[in-house]
Amino acid sequence: DAMVIQNPRYQVTQFGKPVTLSCSQTLNHNVMYWYQQKSSQAPKLLFHYYDKDFNNEADTPDNFQSRRPNTSFCFLDIRSPGLGDAAMYLCATSRDPSGEETQYFGPGTRLLVL
């Protein structure tokens, strides 16, 4: 059974054209994370929500925004994608930041910017 679902799996957008990536979870976890993973690199945390509290990483560009309308869904908005934003975007969830279960990752959305 899918636990962390990301849609779409592949997204092609044009330079500067806004794009939204979607994540949903069936785990009822309190925390949802968005990571960016470029080819052959480690995942890099962009931001996370603890319930409705939004936490932005200091080095996350303003071009990246997020919304969490309810417990199950979280969205990543890229307002004006650049060529350097082409990457795999991973959504992850955890019950709480200190739990033994740590983070469950979705399959990712691969973004291509033309």
Next chain:
Amino acid sequence: QQQVKQSPQSLIVQKGGISIINCAYENTAFDYFPWYQQFPGKGPALLIAIRPDVSEKKEGRFTISFNKSAKQFSLHIMDSQPGDSATYFCATRNAGGTSYGKLTFGQGTILTVHP
């Protein structure tokens, strides 16, 4: 800036051999040390994890060894199988502060197990 240094970058092992991946960290404010396994085109999946009050944890063929004083931890894969071929990431988890729960990943190790 918090860093986790992982080595080697790539590793080739024969079937049945032992795979060893090492990680070193700098900050001491971590409460959890997970290892993730990632196959191409998939998200990372938690493999095994350890808390800093334990020196070793074993789950099946996978063992974490943890050296708190040296700020190092390693993953050992016994009897390595071709199906273990994947990228492995170590990570550290922040214990508190504004980055509470944040995972910082190592650079990754591409493991190839030859049949």
